[in-house]
Amino acid sequence: MAAKYVYINDTFIATDKASVLITDLAIQRGYGIFDFFKTIGGKPIFLDDHLDRFYNSARKMHLHITYTPAQLKAIIAELMEKNDLPDSGIRLTLTGGYSPDGFQLPEAHNLIITQQPFLMNLSFNNTGIKVILYDYQRQLSGMKTIDYSMAIWLQPFIRENGADDVLYHHNGQVKEVPRANFFMVNEQQEIITAKSDVLPGVIRKNLLTLENHNYKIIELDFNLQDLDHATEAFITSTTKHIMPVIQIDGRPVGDGKPGKISEALLNLLLEKVKQH
Ligand SMILES: Cc1ncc(COP(=O)(O)O)c(C=O)c1O
Missing domain, CATH: 3.20.10.10 (D-amino Acid Aminotransferase, subunit A, domain 2)
Structure with missing residues (x-):
């Protein structure tokens, strides 16, 4: 069961309608970053640590995030409310964006936030x-x-x-x-x-x-x-x-x-x- 909504750039959109163009550097050259955190019982776990790393990865990869962390948190909260999936994984992806020649890094990138059901097993794994x-x-x-x-x-x-x-x-x-x-x-x-x-x-x-x-x-x-x-x-x-x-x-x-x-x-x- 996929979540109902994803967030792309400035819009919440139905998951089956979400798309990016094929000129994106992620498709052309595999250029982009992401982060992934889980929610348990509707609560994001270690969210500040994940956002810190997401902003650091972006900065080191010469990518800009146009939102402040507080704005990003508000978007994540709205997505969680729309999807109503208490136990989930949320992925923030920032792709290189649409490159004029499939190589140059453009100014604008694509921010994609997706959510999927994910039930965390909290017990110790006795098999290894x-x-x-x-x-x-x-x-x-x-x-x-x-x-x-x-x-x-x-x-x-x-x-x-x-x-x-x-x-x-x-x-x-x-x-x-x-x-x-x-x-x-x-x-x-x-x-x-x-x-x-x-x-x-x-x-x-x-x-x-x-x-x-x-x-x-x-x-x-x-x-x-x-x-x-x-x-x-x-x-x-x-x-x-x-x-x-x-x-x-x-x-x-x-x-x-x-x-x-x-x-x-x-x-x-x-x-x-x-x-x-
Ligand atoms: C290369 C690599 N190392 C370590 C980790 C573990 O990181 P985290 O504890 O933030 O999930 C990941 C997570 O995907 C990874 O891709």
Whole structure:
């Protein structure tokens, strides 16, 4: 069931009537940014963090958002009211816009806001996922661009290796998975996530700034040898919160089961989500 309305530029319009022209740089060259947040029981979760990142991605990509964050929030609230989908995912997309020659970046861009039903699973995943290593560095890694070509191209590779996802590494350094940040717990019980050249994930940020606990959760670049000594690992994203990683390249992480620290961190994170 798709939502009834989307917002394009200055208009709320029926989803099946919404369109952009084929001269858009998103279609011609894959140029654009987006952000994605969820609503639970009609409440947007970590909305300010998502808007901060959306404006940052836009600025770094030389794209202008013509609305203030307050105006954008009002538009989102109106869309939510029109669609009446309490549990949903809302995607803000800003495409390059209509280019005169299919390459030059125009002054005006296309802002598209869509909503889809999405019911968040809030319980700890006791199965976990298996990942396979792949040497790759995302381009423009600090920005949430619409370019996921490598991730989509790798889908057969993931299937052939009996894995659920890939874990990117580059120059020996561990990075992230295509749609989530990666954390490992080391033998000193430190919980570490790559510091450089990864997307500043909203769940990653909210884990790094968790309060009232005794864990050491830090940004620290680490390499493949460090990964061999992980006692636990997990990925984080808006749609998964904390998902345990039980196997990397066919080798079990720790005892090969979802870890106790991962579960404890999910409970702390859910407390923070509830405050929203
Ligand atoms: C490359 C990449 N890294 C990390 C994340 C996780 O970010 P967030 O926690 O904001 O969902 C995403 C989300 O889609 C992503 O695309």
